[in-house]
Amino acid sequence: MTDDNSRALYDRALSVMPGGVNSAVRAAIEPYPFFVQKGDRGHVIDADGNRYIDWVMGLGPLLLGHNLPESVQAGIQQKASEGPMYGTPTEIEVDLAEFVVRHVPSVEKIRFVNSGTEATTSAVRLARGYTGRNKIVVMQGGYHGAQESTLVEGDAESPTPSSAGIPQAFAEHTLPVPFNDEDAMREVFEKHGEDIAAVLTEPILGNHGIVYPEDGYHEFVREITTEYGALHIFDEVITGFRVGGLGCAQSEFGVTPDLTTFGKIIGGGFPVGAIGGRAEIIEHFTPAGDVFQAGTFSGHPVTMAAGLETLQFAAENDVYAHVNDLGEQLRSGLTDIVADQAPSYTVTGTDSMFKVIFTREGPGRDELDGQCPAGSRQDPDCPRYEFSPKDAGDVKAAESDRWRRIFWGQMKEQGVFLSQNQFECQFVSYGHIEADVEDTLEAYKDAL
Structure with a gap:
């Protein structure tokens, strides 16, 4: 097994890209990653x-x-051939929104964005805007994208940024607690409950190993957020439309969050993110409400076609x-x-x-x-x-x-x-x- 071409490509990449990559995890392979030519x-x-x-x-x-099924590939190619994008709505984004609303129990309305990071960033802003509160509870080691509110480590008593470039003042509004620890969650609510806007958690920790929830843990989080008037946000960027099928992980665990963030599969392999949830909350996004959210490429017709065709194929096949x-x-x-x-x-x-x-x-x-x-x-x-x-x-x-x-x-x-x-x-x-x-x-x- 030779790797001469990958080594030469990485040498070129180091001269023009930081670390030779466009996403840090790709450089974890030592001494250098292999470069993919195609999938099969x-x-x-x-x-x-x-x-x-x-x-x-x-x-x-x-x-x-x-290798995409013929019907999926045809749907994507049709949208790509009609024009790349328009800066105005298209029918295909309505079609995908309707599909998600039909299948995911907690989603009454949805806003499409361009990445999982953008989805969680917007969800945190929405939670703060909706509740009028500042603090967000996250799980230690949970991952919610490259955003200031969740690139935080430590514990609820001494949160600190986990990346250079994030002010300590930002981290002070984020409260990390251990996953599966009901006592730690209860303690943080007893101390900060009146200023907690939301608990943001993955249903299953998927970016720090795969850690399954203890029986009853998510039900407990749902109960304590309701008790204190905070929002319960499921980050289903990884688990969405993978765990629990079309109903996502929340249907498998029998828990109904207030908001859900999506990414990955919902775009069928193209850049995507989404925030779905109760209509009264989602409607606080502009232009219906006062929480600003916008994006040039949001609802991109090719991505929407890829997501819809993928999910429809999954629904109609095995x-x-x-x-x-x-x-x-x-x-x-x-x-x-x-x-x-x-x-x-x-x-x-x-x-x-x-x-x-x-x-x-x-x-x-x-x-x-x-x-x-x-x-x-x-x-x-x-x-x-x-x-x-x-x-x-x-x-x-x-x-x-x-x-x-x-x-x-x-x-x-x-x-x-x-x-x-x-x-x-x-x-x-x-x-x-x-x-x-x-x-x-x-x-x-x-x-x-």
């Missing part, structure tokens, strides 16, 4: 002609894989059955491999998401009877329960350097492309087949 169903082919089974799927947007079944096969196979070769490690994920977290402690090989058969689900009866990550801090304590510096490269050498670090999700697409799962499990056996 569930695979990518790099600039040197090497083929990899692709479990990154563009970091989540590619539900259908790299997409979710296919990807969820392969996801189950992967997690089940990985559970068996880990039990045999690395019993301290934790298999996580649900539906078409999966990951092995290199946790440092776990039950012994002879203590695994009755374990969750296809990934940790925070089941107290599972022998892995007390060792399974409950929050981002538990994932951060894992052997992340071993994952990135040794394991990732071993998988690449066997033709398997995994996410660029220990923390990012991995995804199954409609383009994957059972042979991809079987080959990947064999590679895990060798690498672990």
Whole structure:
């Protein structure tokens, strides 16, 4: 396996782009990332002609894989051929809005934007404008895009910016608490409840490992936000239209948030974001209300066509059955491999998401009877329960350097492309087949 062309391209890129990339996570691969030439169903082919089974799927947007079904491709091409954009509304954005409103329980109205970051930024502004309050509660290690209000670390007593360029005064309005910790959430509301505009959380932590919620946690958050008059915001940029099918993760957990942010799949692989929720809240966006929100490329007709065609295809075909079944096969196979070769490690994920977290402690090989058969689900009866990550801090304590510096490269050498670090999700697409799962499990056996 050679990488001469990727190395030469990266050398050129370093001269004209910071770090040689346009998104920081792409440079996590050492000593340099491989450059992709094209996709093929569930695979990518790099600039040197090497083929990899692709479990990154563009970091989540590619539900259908790299080769789009004919009807989806035709719908996208038709809109592209009619003209790139117009600066005025088009019917296709209404069509996609109606589709989302029909299928997602909490969404009565929706505003389309251009990225997940733009969606969460706008949702935070909307929550503050609607409630007249300033503070936002977030989960430690949760990720809500590259925005000032959520690039915050520490805890609720001493929040600090997690990036240069963000004033400390911004961070003081953000209150980080551990995921799955009801006591910490209750404490922050008892102290700051009158000035908390919203709790912003992913249904499943998806950017700091895959951390599943404890039973009843989201119901608790829903109750305490209602009690204090704060908004409950689900960030479904990752889980939206992947976990729980067309109803998204909120339908799987049976929780109705006030606002939901979307991205990735809702644009069918094109740049997109969206904020949906109760009509009385969404209508506070301009021009109906007083919370400013606008964007030149918002509701872009090609993106809207890609999103609508993707979701309609998923609704009318066996997409979710296919990807969820392969996801189950992967997690089940990985559970068996880990039990045999690395019993301290934790298999996580649900539906078409999966990951092995290199946790440092776990039950012994002879203590695994009755374990969750296809990934940790925070089941107290599972022998892995007390060792399974409950929050981002538990994932951060894992052997992340071993994952990135040794394991990732071993998988690449066997033709398997995994996410660029220990923390990012991995995804199954409609383009994957059972042979991809079987080959990947064999590679895990060798690498672990």
